[in-house]
Amino acid sequence: MPENLLTVRGLHKVYGKRDSKFEALRGINLKINRGESVAIVGKSGSGKSTLMHLLALLDRPTKGEIILDGTNTSKLKQRDLNKLRNKEFGFVFQQFFMNANDTVLNNVILPLKIAGVGAKERRRRAMHALTIVGLESKAKNKASDLSGGQKQRVCIARAIVNNPAVIFADEPTGNLDSNTGAKVEETLFSLNRDKDITLIIVTHDEELAEKCNRQIRISDGRIESDEDLATEREIEAEIAAENEELRKNHKTGDMDADGLRDDATVSHVKVKEVK
Numbered sequence: 001m002p003e004n005l006l007t008v009r010g011l012h013k014v015y016g017k018r019d020s021k022f023e024a025l026r027g028i029n030l031k032i033n034r035g036e037s038v039a040i041v042g043k044s045g046s047g048k049s050t051l052m053h054l055l056a057l058l059d060r061p062t063k064g065e066i067i068l069d070g071t072n073t074s075k076l077k078q079r080d081l082n083k084l085r086n087k088e089f090g091f092v093f094q095q096f097f098m099n100a101n102d103t104v105l106n107n108v109i110l111p112l113k114i115a116g117v118g119a120k121e122r123r124r125r126a127m128h129a130l131t132i133v134g135l136e137s138k139a140k141n142k143a144s145d146l147s148g149g150q151k152q153r154v155c156i157a158r159a160i161v162n163n164p165a166v167i168f169a170d171e172p173t174g175n176l177d178s179n180t181g182a183k184v185e186e187t188l189f190s191l192n193r194d195k196d197i198t199l200i201i202v203t204h205d206e207e208l209a210e211k212c213n214r215q216i217r218i219s220d221g222r223i224e225s226d227e228d229l230a231t232e233r234e235i236e237a238e239i240a241a242e243n244e245e246l247r248k249n250h251k252t253g254d255m256d257a258d259g260l261r262d263d264a265t266v267s268h269v270k271v272k273e274v275k
């Protein structure tokens, strides 16, 4: 049974006042289960980052509510909101929010420091996170010494160091070369598979969006479509396997071989193949 993680009801976001007023989100309703990987796609200016910021509790909606794990976040005080965010979420944003003059290790340690984890334990956990992204050898370097892709991986290390329930990523591979981008993607999806971390990724990259289990398209501040790619992929794989079976049996002339499904669709195809 899928476990609900986030429920969004009637979400609106208005920026500015009077003449410069702009309604960036115009009534978003959404449910996300634990362990999903969700791509948020859509044209530039459609409201993707706005939605992501609200879901990640980095900003408050003008109207509507966000329920996280049964807690109505609109009722929380700022302090409790910050605590909740630090505990439950990790962030991988394109504009790296890193302290360039500090070491890689200290950048990764930061969320643990905020959470009040002891010095020895936070060092151990930060080193473990750096090992996962393959950067343990750079722990003592200044963050500014790293390449763009390495910085992005430090961000992933920092995003996972608290063992979060959700990772929010806004264009995580946007300014990376394809090799480094692939590594960053691999890291994110293996965390989703192995640790059941929910991924919410804003991206213009169609290939990356296709790898997610769900794709939500935003248009002018509304949800235009919400596709379950995992189920689609499963059905496509079933059809491909059935066709392969038919081809094999047709070649050998053994149309009644074991394993062939005998439902209406398949027998219909069978008849066609025989002709």
Ligand SMILES: Nc1ncnc2c1ncn2[C@@H]1O[C@H](COP(=O)(O)OP(=O)(O)OP(=O)(O)O)[C@@H](O)[C@H]1O
Binding pocket: 015, 016, 022, 024, 042, 043, 044, 045, 046, 047, 048, 049, 050, 051
């Ligand atoms: N702080 C702000 N003040 C006023 N308007 C804003 C603000 N932030 C965003 N907007 C407007 O809200 C709309 C949605 O912006 P948003 O950043 O969510 O788009 P996006 O879908 O992430 O686009 P992109 O793909 O270019 O990153 C845009 O028209 C933008 O100009």
Ligand SMILES: [Mg+2]
Binding pocket: 048, 049, 050
């Ligand atoms: Mg954006």
